[in-house]
Amino acid sequence: xxxxxxxxxxxxxxxxxxxxxxxxxxxxxxxxxxxxxxxxxxxxxxxxxxxxxxxxxxxxxxxxxxxxxxxxxxxxxxxxxxxxxxxxxxxxxxxxxxxxxxxxxxxxxxxxxxxxxxxxxxxxxxxxxxxxxxxxxxxxxxxxxxxxxxxxxxxxxxxxxxxxxxxxxxxxxxxxxxxxxxxxxxxxxxxxxxxxxxxxxxxxxxxxxxxxxxxxxxxxxxxxxxxxxxxxxxxxxxxxxxxxxxxxxxxxxxxxxxxxxxxxxxxxxxxxxxxxxxxxxxxxxxxxxxxxxxxxxxxxxxxxxxxxxxxxxxxxxxxxxxxxxxxxxxxxxxxxxxxxxxxxxxxxxxxxxxxxxxxxxxxxxxxxxxxxxxxxxxxxxxxxxxxxxxxxxxxxxxxxxxxxxxxxxxxxxxxxxxxxxxxxxxxxxxxxxxxxxxxxxxxx
Amino acid sequence: xxxxxxxxxxxxxxxxxxxxxxxxxxxxxxxxxxxxxxxxxxxxxxxxxxxxxxxxxxxxxxxxxxxxxxxxxxxxxxxxxxxxxxxxxxxxxxxxxxxxxxxxxxxxxxxxxxxxxxxxxxxxxxxxxxxxxxxxxxxxxxxxxxxxxxxxxxxxxxxxxxxxxxxxxxxxxxxxxxxxxxxxxxxxxxxxxxxxxxxxxxxxxxxxxxxxxxxxxxxxxxxxxxxxxxxxxxxxxxxxxxxxxxxxxxxxxxxxxxxxxxxxxxxxxxxxxxxxxxxxxxxxxxxxxxxxxxxxxxxxxxxxxxxxxxxxxxxxxxxxxxxxxxxxxxxxxxxxxxxxxxxxxxxxxxxxxxxxxxxxxxxxxxxxxxxxxxxxxxxxxxxxxxxxxxxxxxxxxxxxxxxxxxxxxxxxxxxxxxxxxxxxxxxxxxxxxxxxxxxxxxxx
Ligand SMILES: Cc1cc2nc3c(=O)[nH]c(=O)nc-3n(C[C@H](O)[C@H](O)[C@H](O)COP(=O)(O)O)c2cc1C
Ligand SMILES: Cc1cc2nc3c(=O)[nH]c(=O)nc-3n(C[C@H](O)[C@H](O)[C@H](O)COP(=O)(O)O)c2cc1C
Numbered sequence: 049x050x051x052x053x054x055x056x057x058x059x060x061x062x063x064x065x066x067x068x069x070x071x072x073x074x075x076x077x078x079x080x081x082x083x084x085x086x087x088x089x090x091x092x093x094x095x096x097x098x099x100x101x102x103x104x105x106x107x108x109x110x111x112x113x114x115x116x117x118x119x120x121x122x123x124x125x126x127x128x129x130x131x132x133x134x135x136x137x138x139x140x141x142x143x144x145x146x147x148x149x150x151x152x153x154x155x156x157x158x159x160x161x162x163x164x165x166x167x168x169x170x171x172x173x174x175x176x177x178x179x180x181x182x183x184x185x186x187x188x189x190x191x192x193x194x195x196x197x198x199x200x201x202x203x204x205x206x207x208x209x210x211x212x213x214x215x216x217x218x219x220x221x222x223x224x225x226x227x228x229x230x231x232x233x234x235x236x237x238x239x240x241x242x243x244x245x246x247x248x249x250x251x252x253x254x255x256x257x258x259x260x261x262x263x264x265x266x267x268x269x270x271x272x273x274x275x276x277x278x279x280x281x282x283x284x285x286x287x288x289x290x291x292x293x294x295x296x297x298x299x300x301x302x303x304x305x306x307x308x309x310x311x312x313x314x315x316x317x318x319x320x321x322x323x324x325x326x327x328x329x330x331x332x333x334x335x336x337x338x339x340x341x342x343x344x345x346x347x348x349x350x351x352x353x354x355x356x357x358x359x360x361x362x363x364x365x366x367x368x369x370x371x372x373x374x375x376x377x378x379x380x381x382x383x384x385x386x387x388x389x390x391x392x393x394x395x396x397x398x399x400x401x402x403x404x405x406x407x408x409x410x411x412x413x414x415x416x417x418x419x420x421x422x423x424x425x426x427x428x429x430x431x432x433x434x435x436x437x438x439x440x441x442x443x444x445x446x447x448x449x450x451x452x453x454x455x456x457x458x459x460x461x462x463x464x465x466x467x468x469x470x471x472x473x474x475x476x477x478x479x480x481x482x483x484x485x486x487x488x489x490x491x492x
Numbered sequence: 493x494x495x496x497x498x499x500x501x502x503x504x505x506x507x508x509x510x511x512x513x514x515x516x517x518x519x520x521x522x523x524x525x526x527x528x529x530x531x532x533x534x535x536x537x538x539x540x541x542x543x544x545x546x547x548x549x550x551x552x553x554x555x556x557x558x559x560x561x562x563x564x565x566x567x568x569x570x571x572x573x574x575x576x577x578x579x580x581x582x583x584x585x586x587x588x589x590x591x592x593x594x595x596x597x598x599x600x601x602x603x604x605x606x607x608x609x610x611x612x613x614x615x616x617x618x619x620x621x622x623x624x625x626x627x628x629x630x631x632x633x634x635x636x637x638x639x640x641x642x643x644x645x646x647x648x649x650x651x652x653x654x655x656x657x658x659x660x661x662x663x664x665x666x667x668x669x670x671x672x673x674x675x676x677x678x679x680x681x682x683x684x685x686x687x688x689x690x691x692x693x694x695x696x697x698x699x700x701x702x703x704x705x706x707x708x709x710x711x712x713x714x715x716x717x718x719x720x721x722x723x724x725x726x727x728x729x730x731x732x733x734x735x736x737x738x739x740x741x742x743x744x745x746x747x748x749x750x751x752x753x754x755x756x757x758x759x760x761x762x763x764x765x766x767x768x769x770x771x772x773x774x775x776x777x778x779x780x781x782x783x784x785x786x787x788x789x790x791x792x793x794x795x796x797x798x799x800x801x802x803x804x805x806x807x808x809x810x811x812x813x814x815x816x817x818x819x820x821x822x823x824x825x826x827x828x829x830x831x832x833x834x835x836x837x838x839x840x841x842x843x844x845x846x847x848x849x850x851x852x853x854x855x856x857x858x859x860x861x862x863x864x865x866x867x868x869x870x871x872x873x874x875x876x877x878x879x880x881x882x883x884x885x886x887x888x889x890x891x892x893x894x895x896x897x898x899x900x901x902x903x904x905x906x907x908x909x910x911x912x913x914x915x916x917x918x919x920x921x922x923x924x925x926x927x928x929x930x931x932x933x934x935x936x
Contacts, residue, residue, distance in 0.1 A: 187689025
């Protein structure tokens with residue numbers, strides 16, 4: 049048995065980068081949003097770095113300050129990943145698709161088609177939609193949580209049953225005898241839920257990994273944990289500290305056990321927003337030049353997080369001893385990190401440039417720092433792997449792949465090549481056809 | 493002004509061919525159904541022949557004798573066309589998508605994403621679903637016709653409005669000023685129908701052709717004509733004779749005029765099933781060897797069409813003078829063609845090998861015969877172009893492209909190169925953003 053290795057994924061979105069104002073950076077082509085070639089390039093770089101998957105979050109609505117911030121979403125996850133599949137050969141594809149506004153038969157069909165096309169590299173991040181702006185695009189209000197999750201259970205069960213409805217040995221295709229299908233092995237599923245239903249079968253043969261992998265993403269609510277525990281092989285988490293990561297990973301694993309599954313069959317991914325640079329100073333300067341004015345706008349939030357007054361005009365001074373002794377971390381998990389950074393004596397601008405108010409833990413500086421963060425979390429069992437949101441994709445993916453990945457490999461915690469050709473192999477989860485036999489029948 | 497040229501399209505489906513038993517032919521790999529490379533090859537051949545578009549019909553259900561006949565459908569139209577788009581640069585993509593079981597926002601998004609990805613080559617064959625086997629995959633019965641068509645009108649209007657919701661000049665993307673979008677030019681559509689609704693906007697910029705083209709397909713019922721007349725730029729017809737073609741084309745054009753549009757903005761495509769061979773005899777032999785037993789099974793239908801008794805054991809004899817004098821064409825438009833062929837003295841097997849009971853007119857033999865058929869129909873204004881269903885794709889597309897296309901070009905009725913880079917340019921229909929301004933407001 050080889051030792052367990054960590055798994056990396058790359059989040060893709062509008063082609064610019066995870067930082068505010070990324071689209072304005074000089075190395076970014078502001079047309080990238082409509083230019084699929086850009087995401088193809090980043091996918092190829094991630095594949096050079098042996099990343100197991102690309103992850104595409106999806107909130108299909110115009111949200112936030114689009115006038116200045118850009119669209120912050122991908123044009124279409126399935127179309128983008130299908131195009132990328134034609135220019136890559138190993139990296140997997142995890143697209144978000146909402147169970148709230150799509151027919152299970154359509155999800156089943158498109159994800160399995162991508163799975164067959166890509167020779168077993170597809171995954172479905174099955175979410176429910178809680179954003180009213182997205183729901184309005186379907187002319188509907190947001191359903192209450194228990195209805196959304198009931199529909200999600202029904203949808204995933206139907207989708208997995210459809211995926212299994214073309215059995216492994218169904219496809220005879222004997223030209224001499226004239227038998228194409230053994231029709232006893234391609235049978236309807238006849239599933240009737242409260243919200244969705246399908247007869248099937250779905251006439252798509254198994255892929256090299258059997259069928260696509262299910263992912264879940266979100267905060268660890270009981271509803272989401274129950275869903276993830278039953279069906280998911282990957283969990284896209286949002287955690288700020290090692291303690292947080294350990295706790296959420298344990299919850300997700302417990303949920304799998306409660307559904308009768310092996311907890312090793314669900315991998316927990318923590319987020320990380322890397323800025324790779326020769327030194328911390330150069331990394332902070334890179335971020336400051338990208339973020340521009342949006343940095344200053346975060347001062348009140350920082351003050352709030354630390355429970356101190358901060359003068360916006362004194363951006364280039366560290367917090368005073370007085371400010372520091374009055375500061376205390378709020379319940380926001382990021383405030384402890386912010387306080388640590390502040391105590392190191394950085395100016396207010398630099399504290400913010402450390403990404404303390406970003407969506408995920410940020411690492412800024414040389415490759416070894418990134419490797420340290422990742423190794424520490426991984427060895428503390430706070431994550432089975434990480435999903436990365438680089439500051440700027442155009443050079444940020446290359447920097448991570450060419451500088452951080454070799455360090456992780458030297459340290460023996462990251463594979464030097466793909467383990468296999470399918471997403472399941474590279475995640476370390478078993479082949480699957482249809483519903484997980486351990487889960488079937490435990491329906492509420 | 494150059495003279496009007498005819499337009500060709502190629503129908504794609506399971507990767508084998510239009511003939512029964514095509515999957516068993518020795519030159520066909522019986523795994524083609526799951527092998528996207530096969531359809532990519534055919535698409536590239538069609539592009540060499542300057543075809544304006546690929547057309548993918550869609551009946552997503554297990555239908556007919558799948559045990560022996562194969563699946564006869566494509567795994568997924570959008571996934572297949574997206575993959576093909578990455579290996580081609582001029583040919584257009586017309587995918588069928590049912591308005592009955594898809595949210596308009598999803599259709600709007602995926603088709604426009606493909607349109608942007610392919611630099612203006614996408615089209616949507618917007619159909620309603622009347623097949624109970626397909627409806628059952630969505631857990632629903634087939635709605636009655638007026639409801640289906642009402643939902644189709646609402647869906648197409650919402651989709652086109654969403655397509656136009658990102659206006660031509662909306663995308664500022666000025667890195668220096670920091671303005672990404674002129675948000676006065678990216679506005680919600682707020683359409684509320686009886687069956688479907690959407691707020692929008694859809695955050696996808698115009699493609700090189702503005703937005704995808706709408707196609708219609710089907711028999712010329714008043715419901716379908718009203719739909720096609722308002723929205724469609726292409727009409728996929730099913731016609732057997734020149735008279736039929738002239739009549740249906742005229743109906744489709746009249747429907748466009750009644751909706752306030754220029755009748756030249758809707759192109760009528762007749763079907764054709766070509767077998768290209770050095771001689772008619774060799775073409776018939778090719779078809780006989782592919783069709784095998786399925787030919788004999790058609791004898792009762794032929795007898796019925798001609799109103800005569802035909803002995804199945806006398807397959808290799810022509811009809812007798814007695815049989816011929818007793819035969820009369822039924823109301824089936826194919827029976828006139830069958831009678832003509834029978835009177836030429838062909839054996840029963842050869843009559844059937846002429847494809848007289850197939851879905852579209854069949855031409856069998858050398859290139860000049862195909863060119864004659866096409867030219868005659870085209871010059872009689874029975875069609876603006878043709879959609880082809882070759883007997884076997886593997887060698888049938890190449891044969892048509894390499895042998896028939898040059899003859900059509902020599903005769904001056906077919907372009908020697910693509911007219912433009914977008915589907916609209918190659919169809920000869922205008923750019924469009926949003927709803928056709930002549931049609932808006934005429935809503936029932
Ligand atoms: C890291 C992370 C990623 C997420 N990705 C998506 C996404 O791509 N699309 C989406 O609709 N929701 C996404 N969510 C939202 C969750 O699926 C969920 O809807 C949200 O946490 C609200 O919780 P509830 O559904 O339990 O009410 C994400 C959440 C987190 C924390
Ligand atoms: C040439 C041709 C192609 C068609 N292609 C499709 C198709 O791909 N998918 C589909 O659901 N229906 C297709 N149809 C069916 C029509 O859209 C329509 O549903 C059918 O003619 C029944 O008529 P109705 O809808 O007016 O009841 C096609 C029909 C014809 C004649």
